[in-house]
Amino acid sequence: MRQRVVRVALTAALVAVVLLAVPLALAIRSSLYAAQRDTLERTALAAAVRVSPDYATGDPVELPKAPAGGHLGLYDPQRRLRAGSGPRTADAPVRGALVGEVVRAPSGGDLVAAVPVSHAERVIGVVRASSPADAVRDRILAVWAVLLGVTVVALAVAVVVARRQARVLAAPLEDLSRHCRAVADGDLNARAAVGSIAEIDQVARTHNAMLQSLSELLRRERDFTANASHQLRTPLTGLRLILETGLAQGDARPALREALDATQRLDQTVDELLRLARADGMPRPRLPDRSVPGLLREIEERWHGLFAHDGRRLEFVGGLEAGDVRVPGGPVGEILGILLDNARVHGHGTVRLTVRDLEDALAFDVADEGRLAGHPAHLFERGRSAGGGSGIGLALARDLATRLGGRLSATLTDPTTFTLLVPTGDLQDEDPGRSGTAR
Structure with missing residues (x-):
């Protein structure tokens, strides 16, 4: 050029x-x-x-x-x-x-x-x-x-000025070309620099905006794939245990009913992951559709067998006094499931799920008898794990809590304790056309 x-x-x-x-x-x-x-x-x-x-x-x-x-x-x-x-x-x-x-x-x-x-x-x-x-x-x-x-001097000056202008015009286009090659090589964080030529700068800004949207879309797709792989692993293991137990007992109908319930929970899990993948990053609290005692019973039915299979205990403390309080059962159940699975895989001893009423919020504490390694702030970074895990579960749990309008944090390191705060004020569904019936 x-x-x-x-x-x-x-x-x-x-x-x-x-x-x-x-x-x-x-x-x-x-x-x-x-x-x-x-x-x-x-x-x-x-x-x-x-x-x-x-x-x-x-x-x-x-x-x-x-x-x-x-x-x-x-x-x-x-x-x-x-x-x-x-x-x-x-x-x-x-x-x-x-x-x-x-x-x-x-x-x-x-x-x-x-x-x-x-x-x-x-x-x-x-x-x-x-x-x-x-x-x-x-x-x-x-x-x-x-x-x-x-005339010769004028032509020489024209050449010098033309070469300088050529550099000014070509530099942003060459930078944009290098940026495009970097993107083609897989560097989605590359961004074209903005110079002093309005038309080329507009192309660079438009290209950067397009790349930002594409990167965000790819990130959500990768996160959804990783989240689905992480969240479906444990339910599928539980479903396999249910079916194996049913086959061993000879009467498969109770096992099939329990497997059907597990399949419904899998559908709910996929639905929550899809909601999170399609979110625009702004907290949109879900309509409360589940009573706290009912949610705890579902969690106990789901996780008691897995902890018993590992020779460990799962205890529930409180929650009955919050019987008139309702919470969004899908996302809260997914977050507590992640915390319980994290305690089962990386923790030790008895696991306790405690529910505390804080008037304008409910606090769900998940604690085991282990000791938390590493800095608590790093536990929620996707891809990092202090216990040899994938580093996906806790990051997903925090994303779900933020989407819910709540907050998830590591409150104690010894014993390991995670606390989920769920607001109990007036919550609006992200879809005004949805009703508040339980799924």
Whole structure:
């Protein structure tokens, strides 16, 4: 691009210079020739004034000094040179002036001006002034050389300015090209720089905005995939245990009913993950649709078997006194499920789920008998885990809590305790068309 800009600018400058320089050069040539002829004519006129009508009878004629390198002479009507210098016999310009007109014409390589000398309405002679045409030609060539030098300097300046402008124009486009190559190589964090050219800057800003939207979309898709993989692993394990137990007992109908309930919970989990993936990042509290005792019973039914299978206990403390308080069962259940699964996999001993009424909020404490390793602030960073896990569960739980309008934090490190705060004020559903019936 830089070379094309330089070529275009140089071509435009060359055309402009040619259109200006060629007519100027011709005008200079014509002007110098005309000026020299005017000078010769003035010299001849000045000499003609000094010619006495008695010169033919021998009265001496005093002519001015001849032009540099030229001649100045007086010719009588018989075309003979009577004074000064010049051809011995009259040439064509002198013969033309004998009829009473001033003649300016080239002759024998000279520029000639012939002025008639009149007396009593009769031409008594002709003054001829001449100078070499080569002298004028040399001056013309000298001026043309200066003009050519100025033209070359102008073109050189045009090239310098064009190269600078080419850099200014090409730099943001080259940066945008490098940025696009980086994006094509997988660097979605690359952003095009904004410069000083409004049109290119608009392209860069639009491209950056498009890339930001695309990156956010890809991030949500990756997060949804990771969240789904993380959240479905434990329910699928529980579903397998239910089916294995049913097969071992011989009567599969109770196991099938329990498996159906587990499948419904899987559907609810996927639904919550889809809601989170489609969220725009703003907290939109869900309509409370589940009583706290009912939610705790569902959690106990879901997790008691898994903890018992591992030889551990799951205890519930409080919650019955909050029987008239309702919470969004889907997201709260998912968050508590993540905390319980985290305690089952990474914790030790008995796990306790405690419900505390804080008037305008409910606090759900999930504690085990282990000790939390690492800084609590790092536990909720996606991809980081202090206990050898995937680093997805707690990050997902915090996202769900934020989407719910609540807050999730690690309140104690020894014993490990996580607290979920759920507001119990007036909550509005993210979809006004949805009813508050339990799923």
